[in-house]
Amino acid sequence: MSEDKLCPDIPNRPTGPLPVITVAAVIMVDIDGRILLAQRPEGKSMAGLWEFPGGKLEDGETPERALIRELKEELNIDITEACLAPFTFASHSYEKFHLLMPCFLCRRWDGIVRGLEGQALKWVRINELKDYPMPPADEPLIAMIRDFL
Numbered sequence: 001m002s003e004d005k006l007c008p009d010i011p012n013r014p015t016g017p018l019p020v021i022t023v024a025a026v027i028m029v030d031i032d033g034r035i036l037l038a039q040r041p042e043g044k045s046m047a048g049l050w051e052f053p054g055g056k057l058e059d060g061e062t063p064e065r066a067l068i069r070e071l072k073e074e075l076n077i078d079i080t081e082a083c084l085a086p087f088t089f090a091s092h093s094y095e096k097f098h099l100l101m102p103c104f105l106c107r108r109w110d111g112i113v114r115g116l117e118g119q120a121l122k123w124v125r126i127n128e129l130k131d132y133p134m135p136p137a138d139e140p141l142i143a144m145i146r147d148f149l
C-alpha cells in the first residue's frame with residue numbers, strides 16, 4: 001500500500017481538539033436581489049470584516065430562535081421561523097475554535113433594518129461581494145450564493 005495520501009493534511013491546522021462554536025447566520029435578500037452585510041466593529045475579533053448578520057447560539061437555543069433574537073437585537077427587525085429557509089453551512093477551523101455556522105436565506109421581515117450596535121451595514125449586489133473582505137469561513141459561501149440567486 002502506498003503511503004501517499006489522497007488528501008494531505010492542511011498545514012498549520014491545530015492537532016488538538018477545538019471547541020465547536022455554533023453561530024447562526026442569515027443571508028438577507030432584498031427585493032432587488034441585494035444582500036445585507038454587517039461590518040464587525042472595532043474591539044471584536046476580526047474587526048472590520050463584513051459578515052452575514054447573526055451570532056452565537058445561547059444554551060438550549062435553536063439556530064432559528066437565535067436568529068430571531070439576534071436580528072431584533074442587532075438590526076431592529078422582526079422575522080419568523082417560516083421566513084428562514086435553510087440554505088447551507090460553513091464549517092471552518094479558526095485558531096482557537098471550530099466554527100459551525102448554519103446559514104439561512106430570508107427575503108421577508110418586518111421593520112426597517114437599522115444597525116443598533118454601531119455596526120456599519122451595507123446592501124451589496126452579488127458581483128460586489130468581492131469588494132467586502134469577509135471572515136475566511138464565509139469565502140466558500142459566496143459562490144454558493146451566486147449560483148443560487
Ligand SMILES: Nc1nc2c([nH]c(=O)n2[C@H]2C[C@H](O)[C@@H](COP(=O)(O)OP(=O)(O)OP(=O)(O)O)O2)c(=O)[nH]1
Pocket residue numbers: 023024025044045046050051052053054055056099135136137138
Ligand atoms: N454573524 C456572523 N459571524 C461570523 C460569520 N463568519 C464568521 O466567521 N463568523 C464568526 C465571527 C465570530 O467569531 C462568530 C460570531 O459570533 P458573534 O457575532 O456572536 O461573536 P461576537 O462578536 O459576539 O464575539 P467574538 O467574535 O468577540 O467572540 O462567528 C458571519 O458571516 N456572520
Ligand SMILES: [Mg+2]
Pocket residue numbers: 053054055056
Ligand atoms: Mg453577532
